[in-house]
Each structure stands twice: as structure tokens, then as C-alpha cells.
Amino acid sequence: MKHPASLIEAIEQVAPSLRKAERRVADLVLRDIEGMTRISIKAFAAQAEVSEPTVMRFTRRLGCDGFSDFKIRLAQDFAVGRMYIEAERKVQSGDARTTAQRVYQSGVDALATTFSGLDEMLLNTAAATVAQANRIVCLGVGGSSAIMAQEMENRLFRFGLAVSSSADAYKQQMLAAIAEKGDAFLIFSVTGKPQSLVDAAEIATARGASVIAVTLPDSPLAGRSTLLLPLVVPGDEVHFNFPNRTRYGQLLVIDCLSAIVGALKQPASARRLHRIRTSLLALHGHTEAQPIGD
Amino acid sequence: MKHPASLIEAIEQVAPSLRKAERRVADLVLRDIEGMTRISIKAFAAQAEVSEPTVMRFTRRLGCDGFSDFKIRLAQDFAVGRMYIEAERKVQSGDARTTAQRVYQSGVDALATTFSGLDEMLLNTAAATVAQANRIVCLGVGGSSAIMAQEMENRLFRFGLAVSSSADAYKQQMLAAIAEKGDAFLIFSVTGKPQSLVDAAEIATARGASVIAVTLPDSPLAGRSTLLLPLVVPGDEVHFNFPNRTRYGQLLVIDCLSAIVGALKQPASARRLHRIRTSLLALHGHTEAQPIGD
DNA sequence: AACATGGCGTAGCTTTGCTACCTAATCGGG
DNA sequence: CCCGATTAGGTAGCAAAGCTACGCCATGTT
Incomplete structure (x- = not known):
């Protein structure tokens, strides 16, 4: 239940x-x-x-x-x-408070809600699954979630993991179709409804891959996942033109996951980061140190 | 009372x-x-x-x-x-702090720091510039900032603005090279050092475009911009494997900007969103309502 | 058609929330 | 300093609310 x-x-x-x-x-x-x-x-x-x-x-x-x-x-x-x-x-009825204040408050609310809803055990399980996976695929569609999937990829590749991401509905089906046991899918969706994600989750699950969904509980996507990281930020579905505060929640989950995965991969990840840095330096050979990542 | x-x-x-x-x-x-x-x-x-x-x-x-x-x-x-x-x-429950707690605290701190450093006047000016621009270009490199540039694009295109984004160093030069007066560049960088961004800012400025930089004050990029939205989140440079909390600050700035731009574009943006929705519905023609954006 | 199962309602009991009224403390003025 | 007035606080009783035990009636089964 x-x-x-x-x-x-x-x-x-x-x-x-x-x-x-x-x-x-x-x-x-x-x-x-x-x-x-x-x-x-x-x-x-x-x-x-x-x-x-x-x-x-x-x-x-x-x-x-x-x-x-x-x-x-x-x-x-x-x-x-x-x-x-x-x-x-x-x-909406932009009263005395400035826009910045309202946006700030929204962000803090979203973080607090998400954090109080986090289950450390689930996070650890998810992170362990990711850390041990042969391949990792991050999926999302429709602007925000697609970008979050990319962000997840961006975090994980630094740990030397075989990770990719896609926002392309067809490629998502293809990726799911070649999934194998030992693969991990990380699927991001605010609503849990986009068909391509639901389909991909179903296919990947059927093929024995681990499907970790960061989405709304009781949604179609949630039902097709092997591990659900619930993400509920109420009162966000209505306004399309106003910033989607759920994004802060997604970012929090991504951060937590990547932090734990990083810890699991220690100290190998530290060495790898060093390699990335040196390779970047070699590449453009500027005298001034260029940042690793930005 | x-x-x-x-x-x-x-x-x-x-x-x-x-x-x-x-x-x-x-x-x-x-x-x-x-x-x-x-x-x-x-x-x-x-x-x-x-x-x-x-x-x-x-x-x-x-x-x-x-x-x-x-x-x-x-x-x-x-x-x-x-x-x-x-x-x-x-x-607050002290020493036994879990990863999630630390990440959450980082996020809240980052939001607070960024918010207290925001200047409403600057934001308004930046938003007005964006809202009136003929073309808008969002730039960022190196994972995080590149994704934030994309996110900015994702927000703005919904308002019917002619916006694009790029994380490709060469394309960034090209975009800057064809910049004209009336164009706006939105450049994201945590460090303000990446050469391609600095160069793009310099070229675009020289060609009369507005260059809004969301970055570290006193950095090379900050110096080449026409409008600086300073972003300082201390104590972030050290841990490569630990989540980069500056992201929350960037997201806050993006949210504020898009909220103000959206307000300036009302009610045209509402109509446009409706169009996006109906076109999406027509596209995949599912019986079940698919979300607009996700 | 007889029986079993489970959904639903009737009736009655216990506790709860509330009010009317009474007593004890507090205070100010002669 | 004492006495009435005023207010704080308690006692007792009652109507209604919440809950339970039990029984009937509509299903579905053999």
C-alpha cells in the first residue's frame, strides 16, 4: 500500500x-x-x-x-x-512585497517542503543503486524537468559514472529498449504524466533495470518505477507563467543524490576531478587558471 | 493592537x-x-x-x-x-547531520545570501532591457551555468520572446559577432572567468548590445558587462564533489528576472501560454490531458 | 432456493463540550 | 481597616456529539 x-x-x-x-x-x-x-x-x-x-x-x-x-x-x-x-x-496580485521577496519566499518554502518530505533511507538506496549501476540514464521532458535531467547527468559524470541524459521522447524509448539488469534510470517529472516517460519507465522496468522516479506520488510514472523519491510541492500546478517552484525541490533531490553518490565513490571521484581539471587546463592552455565547471 | x-x-x-x-x-x-x-x-x-x-x-x-x-x-x-x-x-540536531540536512542548509543559505544581495532596481532594469530586446541570447559554460542559461531560455520563450541559448564556446563568439543594438545578452557564470564568456561579452558590448551578467563582482566577465547582477555565495569554491550551492542563487535570479519580465509582458504571455498548451495537445492527441511543460 | 457474506442502518451508551450558577479572591473608597 | 463591588475561578448539570453493538437487507454462491 x-x-x-x-x-x-x-x-x-x-x-x-x-x-x-x-x-x-x-x-x-x-x-x-x-x-x-x-x-x-x-x-x-x-x-x-x-x-x-x-x-x-x-x-x-x-x-x-x-x-x-x-x-x-x-x-x-x-x-x-x-x-x-x-x-x-x-x-499574482503583486502587492506590497517585491517580486524578489515573493520569489525568495517561494524558493524557501519549496526547499522546506521537499526537505521535510525526504526519506534518508530511500535516498541512500537510490544513491547506492546509481553508484553501482553499469549505465545510468537521466530522463525528463518539457523544459524544467529536461534541464534537471541534464543537471543530474552533469553531476554524475564527474564521478566517472557512465551517465547520459535525454529529453527526446523517441530516444527515451530507445534507451529504455536497450536497458539491461544493472542499469539505472533516473526519471524527473513534476506531474508524473508525460507519456514518453511513463512508457520508458515501463519498458526499462520490464527489462530488469532500476527505475528511480523523482516525481509526484500516485502518478502514472510513480506506479511504473522501482524506487520512488516522492516530490510534492503543493499549489504549483495552476500557473504556467509564474516560476515553477518545484524546481527548487528537484534541485534539492539532485544535490542530495549526487552528494551521497559522491561520498560512495570516494576517493576515486576526487582523483577523477583532478584529471578533469588538468585535462581542461591542457586543452586551452591559458596562463590564468580556468575554473573546473562553472 | x-x-x-x-x-x-x-x-x-x-x-x-x-x-x-x-x-x-x-x-x-x-x-x-x-x-x-x-x-x-x-x-x-x-x-x-x-x-x-x-x-x-x-x-x-x-x-x-x-x-x-x-x-x-x-x-x-x-x-x-x-x-x-x-x-x-x-x-539543528547537531553533529549527526545527514547529507540531506547539509544540502538543505546549503540551499537555504544560498538563497538567503543571494536574496540579501539582490538589488530590486537592477533587477527591474535588467528585466525591462530583456522585455524590450529584439533578440535575447543566454550564455553559460561548464555544466551548471550552461544549464542555467538553458533554463533562462526556457522561461523566456514562454513569453513570446526571441530567445536562444548556447553553451558552445565557438557559437557564443558567433552570436556575439552578429549582435546589434537592441539585442540583450544574459550571461551566467559562477566565477566570471571562462574565456569564451568574457570574449563574447566584450564583442557584444562593443557592438552596442546590452550585456547582463549574472556573476561574481570584480571578475573579468563583470568588467565587460553593461549591467551586472552580482552573485556571491561564499565558501563554494572548495568542494568539487560537493553540490555547488551557487546554483540556488542562480535559480533565484532567473526566477526573479522571468517573473518581472512576465509581468511586463502581461497579458500577452497568458494568451501565448494557452496557445502552447493547445498546440501540445494537438501534437500528441492523447485522450488524457498531458501537462504543459514539466 | 437456501445460505453465506458484507454493506448499511437503528438504537443505545459514553464522553465531550458547553452553560448557568455559585464561591473565593482582589480592589478601591469611605 | 473594613465593606461592597468587581472580577477570577470552580461546581454541577445538561444537551449533543462521537462511538459501539447488533440486526436487517441486499448481494452473490452453491
Whole structure:
């Protein structure tokens, strides 16, 4: 059983498998989450045209202790979600705060959210998988995630790993098609929906490769991966023209992964970096030291 | 009387003006906010060694409808604050800091440092220059900065701007060589030293283009630009194998720039985004809605 | 068609949250 | 310094909320 990030998601997840009575309960909850936080079980049962025990059973099914507990948790989920919505609203109606302040706040929020959602064990497992892989493939599509895949490649190649990245849907299928046991796929997606990534994950998994997905839990991509690094930054799907704060979260995950992989590869990676540096120096032979990477 | 942002703040604010009984209530609440969300008024009153009505009066004083309402609101406040507190707690728990904690802290620090070094006026000027430019060229080399240049391109093209990016040293020279007045160059470099960027900046400037450099002040590149957005994240040069935290700073600058440019381009950019979306949908014609960008 | 299974509701019990009312402390003025 | 007024705090009782045990009815099975 997967672990949904929030109660609301959990409800959406179980809703299809419910009988009519409980289904009505679920529908009513989702229709007015805020209203839920004030109502009593009796009034709510009446409104949903079911009996109180049905509501009780519904809450139990979601892992709550009872109706009170359900109300509290729902209220908390709602409050967290609202915070982001408010933040977005403020951002749009550019009020007193400067753009820089708002963007900064978004970034800090995204980092905090992502960090508090990180599971050190999962990260270590993922890093170990990557460090031991024969080949590593980083995938992403659609601007942001494609660039993050590149960034991941950029980090990993410094450790002497056989890594490549692609944002090309067709090449992604090809890469998946030649995957073998011992290969690792690192797939980045904010939504977890792009078809080419879902397909690639499915093919690669079927061929025995490790598929590590950095994406939204319960998404199609998440379901096709062998290891999921969940990435949820709420309230980000709506605005296409405003900076996608999830990027900070992705960057955090990438940093963590590459740091751990780097540690696993020590001290070999240090030597390799030195070689890269000297080779770069030899190449353009400037008297002034050129930076390694930038 | 200020309007406290949260119930918790409100409690801290009124606490001094309370009599002993209610003071005990306030203290107990602040000591264990999470515990509050589960406990009953009876149990809580006993724990605080006061009577139930005292607790009731306390909640009323804070503008709540009663104990239930108080519990809900407190739970919501707690949920919002928890993610920050979790992050802080994880980070502060001293010596046993994990890699993820260090990376997170680095990111937050980098954002804070960059933000405090931002000059809103410079940002606005830069954004205006970009928004009005005939052509925009984003440049960067060496992994990280190259990817950031791409990211900048990715943001700007959505606003319907004529933007391109390159990480190819020779192409950079060529792009600079055909620069004209009215063109804008956005050049990213952590060190400000890469020769191809310095050269490109010099050529483009000489040809009358605007050259906006996001880089280290007093560096060769900074000296050749017409507008410098200084980016300093101290203590980053040392570890080659450890994530380069300056990236968070670069991302922040990119976000700010694109946010301001987007605002300048409203509402045309919204329409354009809609077009991108519909064209994408037409392209792969999936029944399931595919995300725009990812 | 008889039986078993599980979904749902009825009825009743316990606890909770709340109010009305009472007592004890505090304070100011004669 | 004492007495009334005022306010802090507690007691007791009650309506409603949350919860549980049990039983009926609609499915599906043999």
C-alpha cells in the first residue's frame, strides 16, 4: 500500500473502490473540505443522506481514529494547502512585497517542503543503486524537468559514472529498449504524466533495470518505477507563467543524490576531478587558471 | 493592537496579561501544541490543574467559538508551522547531520545570501532591457551555468520572446559577432572567468548590445558587462564533489528576472501560454490531458 | 432456493463540550 | 481597616456529539 501525501489524496485514491453510501460521503467531503472542519457527524451524515456509522466506517477506512480525528487531519491538510494558495494569490496580485521577496519566499518554502518530505533511507538506496549501476540514464521532458535531467547527468559524470541524459521522447524509448539488469534510470517529472516517460519507465522496468522516479506520488510514472523519491510541492500546478517552484525541490533531490553518490565513490571521484581539471587546463592552455565547471 | 498571523502568536501575545489560572493554560498549550490536537477539554483541564470553564474562557478570549474550534484552528496553525519546524529541527540536531540536512542548509543559505544581495532596481532594469530586446541570447559554460542559461531560455520563450541559448564556446563568439543594438545578452557564470564568456561579452558590448551578467563582482566577465547582477555565495569554491550551492542563487535570479519580465509582458504571455498548451495537445492527441511543460 | 457474506442502518451508551450558577479572591473608597 | 463591588475561578448539570453493538437487507454462491 502506497503512502499518500495527504488525507485528501487518500480520499481521492480510495473513492473509486467505495460502495454507494461511502461514495456519497467521499464526494461530499471533497466538495467542501473547509465546511467539513466545522460540521458535526450528525449533520454531515444527514447532508450526505447516510447514517452516522457509515461516516465512521469511512473515516476508519482512511486510517483515522474516528470522526474527530478525521476532522482534525482534514483541517490540517486544508490549512497547508490553503497556505500555498494564499501565497500564489499574493504573488499574482503583486502587492506590497517585491517580486524578489515573493520569489525568495517561494524558493524557501519549496526547499522546506521537499526537505521535510525526504526519506534518508530511500535516498541512500537510490544513491547506492546509481553508484553501482553499469549505465545510468537521466530522463525528463518539457523544459524544467529536461534541464534537471541534464543537471543530474552533469553531476554524475564527474564521478566517472557512465551517465547520459535525454529529453527526446523517441530516444527515451530507445534507451529504455536497450536497458539491461544493472542499469539505472533516473526519471524527473513534476506531474508524473508525460507519456514518453511513463512508457520508458515501463519498458526499462520490464527489462530488469532500476527505475528511480523523482516525481509526484500516485502518478502514472510513480506506479511504473522501482524506487520512488516522492516530490510534492503543493499549489504549483495552476500557473504556467509564474516560476515553477518545484524546481527548487528537484534541485534539492539532485544535490542530495549526487552528494551521497559522491561520498560512495570516494576517493576515486576526487582523483577523477583532478584529471578533469588538468585535462581542461591542457586543452586551452591559458596562463590564468580556468575554473573546473562553472 | 496588531493582528497576529496565527493563533500561536496570539497566545504568546496575550499570555502576559493573563491571571494565573489562564496563564497555566497558555503555558501548557505552548508547551505541547501537537498534543493539544488530540486531547479532550476534560483531560486538558486536569493536566493544567484548572477547571473546564477556565479553558473555555481562555479559548473565547482568543476569539474562538469554543474548545472544538480552538482545537481545529490550533491544529491548522500547527500543520502549517510544522514543516518549517521539522526542517529546522532536523537541521539543528547537531553533529549527526545527514547529507540531506547539509544540502538543505546549503540551499537555504544560498538563497538567503543571494536574496540579501539582490538589488530590486537592477533587477527591474535588467528585466525591462530583456522585455524590450529584439533578440535575447543566454550564455553559460561548464555544466551548471550552461544549464542555467538553458533554463533562462526556457522561461523566456514562454513569453513570446526571441530567445536562444548556447553553451558552445565557438557559437557564443558567433552570436556575439552578429549582435546589434537592441539585442540583450544574459550571461551566467559562477566565477566570471571562462574565456569564451568574457570574449563574447566584450564583442557584444562593443557592438552596442546590452550585456547582463549574472556573476561574481570584480571578475573579468563583470568588467565587460553593461549591467551586472552580482552573485556571491561564499565558501563554494572548495568542494568539487560537493553540490555547488551557487546554483540556488542562480535559480533565484532567473526566477526573479522571468517573473518581472512576465509581468511586463502581461497579458500577452497568458494568451501565448494557452496557445502552447493547445498546440501540445494537438501534437500528441492523447485522450488524457498531458501537462504543459514539466 | 437456501445460505453465506458484507454493506448499511437503528438504537443505545459514553464522553465531550458547553452553560448557568455559585464561591473565593482582589480592589478601591469611605 | 473594613465593606461592597468587581472580577477570577470552580461546581454541577445538561444537551449533543462521537462511538459501539447488533440486526436487517441486499448481494452473490452453491
